[in-house]
Amino acid sequence: MIHFRNITASYTAPNGERRVVVEEVSFDIERAEMAYLIGPTGSGKSTLLRMLYMDHFPDKGATQVGDYRSDQISDSEIPYLRREVGVVFQDFQLLPDRSAFDNVAFALYATGKRKKEVRKRTIKALTRVGLNHKRTQFPHELSGGEQQRVVIARAIANDPWVLLADEPTGNLDPAVASDIQGLLVDLHHQGMTLLMATHDYRLVKEYPARTLAIMNRQVVEVDPDTL
Numbered sequence: 001m002i003h004f005r006n007i008t009a010s011y012t013a014p015n016g017e018r019r020v021v022v023e024e025v026s027f028d029i030e031r032a033e034m035a036y037l038i039g040p041t042g043s044g045k046s047t048l049l050r051m052l053y054m055d056h057f058p059d060k061g062a063t064q065v066g067d068y069r070s071d072q073i074s075d076s077e078i079p080y081l082r083r084e085v086g087v088v089f090q091d092f093q094l095l096p097d098r099s100a101f102d103n104v105a106f107a108l109y110a111t112g113k114r115k116k117e118v119r120k121r122t123i124k125a126l127t128r129v130g131l132n133h134k135r136t137q138f139p140h141e142l143s144g145g146e147q148q149r150v151v152i153a154r155a156i157a158n159d160p161w162v163l164l165a166d167e168p169t170g171n172l173d174p175a176v177a178s179d180i181q182g183l184l185v186d187l188h189h190q191g192m193t194l195l196m197a198t199h200d201y202r203l204v205k206e207y208p209a210r211t212l213a214i215m216n217r218q219v220v221e222v223d224p225d226t227l
Contacts, residue, residue, distance in 0.1 A: 002028065009058045034188045034209040
């Protein structure tokens with residue numbers, strides 16, 4: 001499970017101002033659940049997601065992902081947590097000088113996997129996202145939707161039990177965005193926990209699930225039909 005316990009969190013805005021995004025917030029995400037996190041730009045969606053892979057820590061309270069708690073985890077444990085959590089970013093963050101295969105494989109080598117295991121997992125991940133036939137192509141040779149599929153393959157290559165998606169369709173046109181969203185939902189149906197930050201309410205309505213909104217520094221559950 002994922003727990004937020006009495007979380008108060010802030011971040012530093014571009015102008016240097018410290019901005020509080022949530023105060024005394026508590027909620028849970030069940031294992032194998034799918035949920036959306038919505039709110040306007042700057043509301044703190046990315047900050048909440050970053051707290052789940054321990055790239056950002058709350059000012060007060062604690063987050064927990066499986067057996068790892070933000071107020072107890074050591075620096076040496078964070079890489080092990082991140083093997084259980086896949087992250088999909090809006091801006092791809094692919095290595096431009098490496099093929100689709102090597103972009104996925106690189107993340108596995110970083111965890112100490114051997115070459116044979118890396119190849120097996122990379123092909124499996126690319127196959128799951130429907131892109132194994134383009135594994136030798138470089139990012140500039142792929143469409144935006146295909147690049148995002150490589151990002152998703154990289155995120156699931158370690159077989160994480162939870163997938164965090166931070167505005168994964170933000171740079172895609174509507175038809176491609178729906179395609180990528182369908183892929184993420186399929187992964188959820190295969191048993192993966194999915195928490196997705198988005199401002200695309202069209203997708204929330206097209207693929208309805210539990211919807212959490214950041215409003216007035218609180219996280220409240222809303223009916224997607226009212227968006």
